[in-house]
Amino acid sequence: MSGAVRTYPGAWHAVADFLVAAGVDTVFGLPSDDLLLLAAVRDHGLRMVLCRDQRNAAFAATGYALQSGRPAVLAVGKGPAVTNALTGLLEASCSAAPVLVLASGTAAHARGTAAFQELDQLSVVRPLVGWAERVDHPDRVPGAVERAWTAAVAGRPGPVYLELPDHLGTAPVERSLPWSAPAEVSTAFRFEQDSAAVAALRAARRPVLLVGGGARHRNADRRVERLADRTGAAVFTTASGRGTVDEAHPRFLGLSGLYLRPAAEKVWHDADLVVALGSRLEETAVFGAGVPTVLQVNIDACDLSASFPGPRVVGDVGAVVAALDEAAGGAAVEPEWGERVDAARAELDAEARTAAGPGGPPVARLLAALDRALPADRVLVQENGLTDMWSYLFPYLPGRAGAGSIVPSEQTSLGFGAAAATGVAIAAPGRRVVAFVGDGAFALTSADLVTGHRERTGVLYVVLCNGGYGWLQSQADQRGLQRDRFGFVTDAGPPPVPADPTVHRATLDPRGDAAPVLAAALAACARGRTSVLYVPVDLTDAPPGLSEVDGDFPAPRPEGGHDRTPGNGERA
Structure with a gap:
């Protein structure tokens, strides 16, 4: 300067x-x-x-x-x-x-x-x-x-x-002085010959790469995918790391921890080395995982977890990945490992195709319709509640190369995604930004719809309407707490769709043909208008594995979160 x-x-x-x-x-x-x-x-x-x-x-x-x-x-x-x-x-x-x-x-x-x-x-x-x-x-x-x-x-x-x-x-x-030039931050990194990190990677026979939010904006040249190809590693992301890697890559198996699908779980639990790139390895990122050797890479030593054995590297994630790729040498991976990764990917794809077909879960079908309607470079902005967590499951709305994803942190503050979408759209002009949110979060932030209109952000809000805080209600119902005393949802259904000259609004039935409703909403977005699609859903429309008190989902959860109230997402 x-x-x-x-x-x-x-x-x-x-x-x-x-x-x-x-x-x-x-x-x-x-x-x-x-x-x-x-x-x-x-x-x-x-x-x-x-x-x-x-x-x-x-x-x-x-x-x-x-x-x-x-x-x-x-x-x-x-x-x-x-x-x-x-x-x-x-x-x-x-x-x-x-x-x-x-x-x-x-x-x-x-x-x-x-x-x-x-x-x-x-x-x-x-x-x-x-x-x-x-x-x-x-x-x-x-x-x-x-x-x-x-x-x-x-x-x-x-x-x-x-x-x-x-x-x-x-x-x-x-x-009294000119403005200073911005501080130059070095991203150079080089491993020593006796590096424990390099030795662990060279010895791994069933490696996994776990890509966290700390790798965001550190993979423009696809260094992570190249490292996966060289080492034969399967690739997972944390929720906040999604959008960093190309989900069309054949070794990508979706999200880790809380959001791990059964087909991918078979691979995750047999890994002998997890290379964690820019993740703090929070509870939801590793929920249900065993304790393999973990090679941790983070820019700040304070973000390294002390809960896992293995070497630790402090440095810029992109630079460290490039150095690992250069130093990895010949892969020691088991020949069967690649076959297992391929089989898991095929099973995930088949599961998603079935779910998106006739008679499949309504929200899965909605996500498939969104995938067909949206451009490849779309940016998905998420909350973290009950029904909206379908969008965390891969590959129900996969992120192709160039697509983006913004999610709440481990705090999962109610309304983050709904409000963050405005800033995301301003940062990504010309790209379609879709906020996939629950009605509880949307109600909290809807006062700033006028802001999106004034700024002509053209955000598409897909609002899943179950009458309030679906996650809390699902937990209350499973615990036998009477709704007349402890009710978190109402049975009023989606709000009426008013004639609104500024915001395009419509109701979308996920059990019907979503294409014409989506087309009209996206056409309004293309003109700079905010579009809101109200989607009626039931509590039973929760994604698989996340609805039981005692099951795949840990209980009791912290108080907080989207349709939960602030408190349980994941941030890398």
Whole structure:
């Protein structure tokens, strides 16, 4: 970066100038009511995505960061505006999404006086961000915003927080040096000759690659697929790693852990080495797994799990994969291993074809119709509840080369996917973004449908309507808890479809012909309109293996989640 030395009329103008110099063109948020930020945004030509709710804004910013691989900028006011954004910061932290949070704050001279919306925001925010600072003097603003930006992208990406108290809003800020060029982050990596990681990979006879969210934006040249071909490894992803590899690759067998299908489970449980690329190996990523040797690769040592034996490598995932590929040498894989992987893939494909056929489960048929209607480079944005978890099962809506996938983190904050879709669409102009969500999550975030309309994002929302929080209701029913006292759903069905000049709305029966309804919705999306398809479903439409209290799904689950309430997805 560069730029002439200059004086700004206030801190927000200085920050906006930095953002432009850093290549930022979009800011998400809901600013303080002094609106000084908006004046700075206007004067510097930035796009301001004004949201109706700070949590939705934080989710949208996180979606933008995950899809683009670049830092997103979130601007909020002070006090309750900051606390409203905390859930989004939790998601960004667990998702390793680089988000620069710019917040207002109580003026220095008013602190400790019970000032309007006064809050010790640094204490509240610090546990959820990698770096946090409050600037009290105008001379420190330029340096602070540069440090914040570097902290967001260096090492393990994540959210950072910069507080600009109210007294800086109109205090002149002088920048005495040109804006610094962005810090250069090395991705070079080389193994030593006696590397335990290389030795483990060379000795593996039944290897598996597990691709996590830390590999996102680290596989543009298909290094992971090349490593699979060289070593004969089967390929799985965690939920958040989906979209990193081409799911058309013949060795790809779907998602791991909680989402593992029986055909692929036969392969997973017989592996003698799991190469975990950018995964923290959370509970849902490895649920039901044995304890084989695990070769862990992560950019941050703090993200390495201590629960599995095996070598550990700290480094950029893409660079480490390239070095492993170079060092692997001749594969020691058993000849029968490739045959077993091929057989598992064929079984998965056959299962999906049967499910999508006449008489198959309605949501599986809906996903097949979506697959036929959507372009190959579509981006699927998901929640984590009950019926919508069909979309986690491979290959019911497979991701071809170039397709994208955004999912909630291990926190599975209710409404993340529904709101994140706006940021994803802004980060991926020209691509069709589909949010596959439940009605509980959609209701929580629907206030920002107007934001999507104003920004002409053209998102398609497929809203599975079971009357509320289906996951909790399914658990309550299995435990014999009466609905009249402990009801999480209603029997009202999908909401009526109003005549709406801004949002295209329709009801889609998954048991019928979805093609014409999908075609009309996608045509509206192509014109920049938001489309909402309400899909009536039953609690019995849950995907296989996820409906029992005591079965494939662990119980009791943490409280939280999409149609569960926040608390059980997976993030790598």
